[in-house]
Amino acid sequence: MFSHFSKYTRPEPKRSALVTIDLQNDFVLPGASAEGVGAARAATMTGRMxxxxxxxxxPIIHVVRVYSAKDNAIKVDVSRREAIENGLQLVLSGTEGMQPVAEIIPEGVVADGEFLLTGEPQFISKNEQILYKPRWGCFYETQLDVMLRERGVTTAVIAGTWFANCVRTTIYEATARDYRTVALRDxxxxxxxxxxxxxxxxxxxxxxxxxxLELVEHF
Incomplete structure (x- = not known):
């Protein structure tokens, strides 16, 4: 499938990590404050992955947004800062809206917003973690690069929402760090x-x- 890629960009399935982006209740659930077209399907497909x-x-790393009502001038990107200051309820620490959707998180696991805001990853298991990102890209001022390299990951497999913002930014950040990248269309x-x-x-x-999935199975 990727035979036309160069030896530097061809994905390596067995050295890959799945990076999920912003699949949180406030972005996905019907009627949520920032629900968008296609988010529910993306969550379902990502759950299978x-x-x-x-x-x-x-490895699996769930990267999430967390806005803090305590010091929102720092913890919210500028495009949404005024709206949060004016009362918009969106991925606020401690709320259900901030939580990763049920499709991608083990039953009973609760993301700790205040802990995540420290920048440290929250471990679900030895191979699965939750990580906070302060802006669009998952590599910007996060430990993601270190976490991937410590596990010998060469290939970042990307799923989540939305392509125009966080997903595309993360892909370009990954390639800028010489990761092989795969975007899961569905x-x-x-x-x-x-x-x-x-x-x-x-x-x-x-x-x-x-x-x-077929490629990983047969690689």
Missing amino acids: VQFYREHDL AIAGIHPDGEADLAKIQCGVCDCSDW
């Missing part, structure tokens, strides 16, 4: 043909979840 990665003992809300064409220009692989 998460289960597969758990079964195969491959697990990314808002992805579109022009966006896929842009990713092809930087040799980011784009495929459906089923194609990637």
Whole structure:
């Protein structure tokens, strides 16, 4: 599937990590404050990927947004800062809206917003963690790069919401750090043909979840 990629960009399935982005109740659940088209489907498909990665003992990192009502001038990006100051309830620490959706998180696990705001990862298991990001990209002022390299990861497999903002930014940040990248088309809300064409220009692989699962199984 990626035979046309160079030896530096061709994905390495057995050295991959699944990175889920902003699949939280406030962004996904019907009627939520920032629900968008395609988010629910992305969550469902990502849930299948998460289960597969758990079964195969491959790393999973759930990257989330957490806004703090205590010092929102620091913890909220500028495009939403005024709205939060004016009372918008969106991924606020300690709320259900901040929690990762049920499809991707083990039953009974609760993301600790105040702890995550320290920048430290919250461990779910030895291979699965939750990590807070302060801005669009998952690598910006986070430990993600260190976490991946410590596990020998060469390939970042990306799922989540939304393509135009956090997903695309993260992919470019990953390639800037020499990671091989894969975007899971049916697990990314808002992805579109022009966006896929842009990713092809930087040799980011784009495929459906089923194609990637088959590749991992037979690699």
